[in-house]
Amino acid sequence: MKYHSLTKRLFSKKFLHFIILCNLFFNVVIGADPIPSAAPPISGWIPREMNLDRTEIPKNILVVVPVGGLSHLRHILTISNILADRGYNVTLTTKGTFKLSQQYPKINFISLGEVTDFLNNPEFVDLVQGKFNIGKLQNIFKKRFDSYNSTFLQLKVISEIVKPDLFFCDTLNNEPCFDMAWVKNKPFVGIATSVLGLSRVPYKSDPLFECKVSMENESFWERFRCEIISPLKFIWTLRNSFGEFNEVRASYGLPTLKNPFDRWQSSLFLLDNFFGFEMPIPLSPIIQEIGPVLPDYYPPLTPDIEKFLTLHKRTMFVALGSFLFLTPENNAKLLQSIIEATENGIVDGVIWANIVKNRESFPPSITLSNGRIISTSDIFENKNPNIHMASFAPQFAILNHTNTKLFLSHSGAGSAHESLYTGTPILALPITFDQPGNAEKLELAGVALTLDKLNLDVNDILDKIKRIQNDEQIQSSLRRIKTLAIINSNRKYRAADLIEFTLHSSALNQKNINDDNKFDDKLIFKDLITPDTRMGFIKGKYLDVYATALVIFVSILYGILRGLYIIGKLIYVKLFKNEDKEKKE
Ligand SMILES: *[C@@H]1O[C@H](CO)[C@@H](O)[C@H](O)[C@H]1NC(C)=O
Ligand SMILES: *[C@@H]1O[C@H](CO)[C@@H](O)[C@H](O)[C@H]1NC(C)=O
Ligand SMILES: *[C@@H]1O[C@H](CO)[C@@H](O)[C@H](O)[C@H]1NC(C)=O
Ligand SMILES: *[C@@H]1O[C@H](CO)[C@@H](O)[C@H](O)[C@H]1NC(C)=O
Numbered sequence: 001m002k003y004h005s006l007t008k009r010l011f012s013k014k015f016l017h018f019i020i021l022c023n024l025f026f027n028v029v030i031g032a033d034p035i036p037s038a039a040p041p042i043s044g045w046i047p048r049e050m051n052l053d054r055t056e057i058p059k060n061i062l063v064v065v066p067v068g069g070l071s072h073l074r075h076i077l078t079i080s081n082i083l084a085d086r087g088y089n090v091t092l093t094t095k096g097t098f099k100l101s102q103q104y105p106k107i108n109f110i111s112l113g114e115v116t117d118f119l120n121n122p123e124f125v126d127l128v129q130g131k132f133n134i135g136k137l138q139n140i141f142k143k144r145f146d147s148y149n150s151t152f153l154q155l156k157v158i159s160e161i162v163k164p165d166l167f168f169c170d171t172l173n174n175e176p177c178f179d180m181a182w183v184k185n186k187p188f189v190g191i192a193t194s195v196l197g198l199s200r201v202p203y204k205s206d207p208l209f210e211c212k213v214s215m216e217n218e219s220f221w222e223r224f225r226c227e228i229i230s231p232l233k234f235i236w237t238l239r240n241s242f243g244e245f246n247e248v249r250a251s252y253g254l255p256t257l258k259n260p261f262d263r264w265q266s267s268l269f270l271l272d273n274f275f276g277f278e279m280p281i282p283l284s285p286i287i288q289e290i291g292p293v294l295p296d297y298y299p300p301l302t303p304d305i306e307k308f309l310t311l312h313k314r315t316m317f318v319a320l321g322s323f324l325f326l327t328p329e330n331n332a333k334l335l336q337s338i339i340e341a342t343e344n345g346i347v348d349g350v351i352w353a354n355i356v357k358n359r360e361s362f363p364p365s366i367t368l369s370n371g372r373i374i375s376t377s378d379i380f381e382n383k384n385p386n387i388h389m390a391s392f393a394p395q396f397a398i399l400n401h402t403n404t405k406l407f408l409s410h411s412g413a414g415s416a417h418e419s420l421y422t423g424t425p426i427l428a429l430p431i432t433f434d435q436p437g438n439a440e441k442l443e444l445a446g447v448a449l450t451l452d453k454l455n456l457d458v459n460d461i462l463d464k465i466k467r468i469q470n471d472e473q474i475q476s477s478l479r480r481i482k483t484l485a486i487i488n489s490n491r492k493y494r495a496a497d498l499i500e501f502t503l504h505s506s507a508l509n510q511k512n513i514n515d516d517n518k519f520d521d522k523l524i525f526k527d528l529i530t531p532d533t534r535m536g537f538i539k540g541k542y543l544d545v546y547a548t549a550l551v552i553f554v555s556i557l558y559g560i561l562r563g564l565y566i567i568g569k570l571i572y573v574k575l576f577k578n579e580d581k582e583k584k585e
Contacts, residue, residue: 054087057504062164063092064177066112066151071322071414072170073100075272075293075492076191080107080168082496091162093155110161113154128432129327131454133210134230138237144173145245152176152252159184166503171196171264175245178263179254187506187524189499191270193291193413194278194434197261198269201281202227207436209234213279214444235259266521268502268528270495273413276484277420279441285528290495292417292485298396305351308388309403312349316341316465317398317424318408319353319415324431328361330456334429336366337461339374342386346466347405349386353393369458399424406468411438411448420447421489423482425468425475427461429453446477 040047063080065072073094080090084106091108092100101109123139130136155176167188169177181188202223205211211226212218218226238260246256257263271283272291283289301309309315318338320326326334338350359380366374380389395415398404399422409415411428416438419426426448428439442448449464468474505524522529532540 058165058507059089060163060165061088061090061168062162063168065094065170067173074414076170078293078295079492079495093158110158128324134233134237142241145241149248155180187502189268189502190264193272198265198287199283204279204281213437213440268525274488276481290491292489293492294489299394301394301397309401313403314347314405315349315403316347316406317351317404321410321412325358331362333456333458337458341462341465351388353390355389411435420481421485423478425478427464445481447481
């Protein structure tokens, strides 16, 4: 009875109108100043209006993204666009020439010089294709610190033009950004898809340290190695290049960095990720979890791909990132797997994106398990009706299509976010950097299976494609995380809010400049800095109190035990010695 009347009410005309109205409001309100979302509960009541007075807030923002290509630009451009909509003058500088001004007409673009061609650097190729170890990072880090000088000088010129009131910095290879902010006496805000070394907990590590992400079920030795030995090895590997890098910085009068995360740690840091995908850990308030940041608009399906997807009800989408690559052997195994997957009906279609530029690293023909030989060029010319090779693929729209049943991905953070948002399970083939860690997190979240680039096997690939589609557990975990991704995607507005607040706070604090003519980050972000950071290590962690409590506890315990011993001894003496005496008598 109750249910009936409820459903009746839910679907009554008035209620439907109300929902439509709410939706209308919701769509209009987001991004603009919020308007109260419903009629007043009692007629005559006055709405609370949320008017943020922006007249006092300085307006120039310089966004700096030195490396990483489009995948690193997406989140930062999305947030910058919100700020531009709110009236800020946002200028983005990046290396290379991306044709973005058409997509983002409200943002100014200035080039930060040429991209260094690291794709052909043998050390980079080895890192991408071979087994990862910390030693290999040494040379990469050296190169990265070498590029500091030129980026810093270029940024100096650009800062003269833009006169930024705030620097918004991608964290990858971007020490020049916070250094220029220091020189110009302006605040900066960092953004990345992982917490890097900013928030360390012992039970979380990373394949970058040759450890598991979650140390929950690891042995004592493993936990010891990952907590003590691997970090020391990492610091040891970095020490030379880091020292040289500090010397270059010192020549510009910049303060020495104690560690690579030193400066990011003391300023607002936006984490473009969300717990559910990211492994949950406690974060200091100065690190704000605001992801997944996804743009509002996406390119639609191309007519080719739309037709393909309509005809193939169980399609697998393959995309391995825009600038990473596999060995020729792995390319051959992957191609063989997708041919066999379609021929054996494990999926009925495959779309493979970003492939044309890698075409020369495929063998001229592929031999299937049953001995048949397939010409690779036929596949590339799309002569196989069930395999579509695409040089451009609108990734989000493909993932969003109901007929896309799984995503074979390098598990870069951006791709993972889109996949989770659209509820598409992932078959991860991580290549390097953060990807092995992402793959492990996705598997922990129960929404992915993982392949090993060093041990790729056709039967294993086919088996996992089958399992992903049939596993009820994966499908239900996916629905759960999809909801989380959708509700959390609204937090990009919070990211923009926090940047506005930083600007305002810094303008109010410009007067409180200290002795060496530098203002204090600690004042700008005082609302987000926990008191323990000011209390020193021992007081901040309450070690003095716990140590005293331990001493008192041990003393009392000792006192009690000592007392019992004395009493016991007395009783013993009274009973047994007296007996002895009696016997003697
Ligand atoms: C916005 O910044 C650009 C520099 O990137 C500058 O040329 C332009 O004059 C600024 N606009 C306003 C309204 O301040
Ligand atoms: C560790 O083991 C427990 C109990 O078997 C399990 O619930 C948990 O998911 C495991 N954690 C990881 C990271 O494998
Ligand atoms: C940095 O660049 C400037 C200008 O090109 C040059 O004079 C200086 O020697 C460079 N410093 C280092 C450490 O490379
Ligand atoms: C995603 O799918 C939904 C529902 O099928 C549709 O309304 C929306 O337009 C799609 N978005 C894109 C970018 O394709």
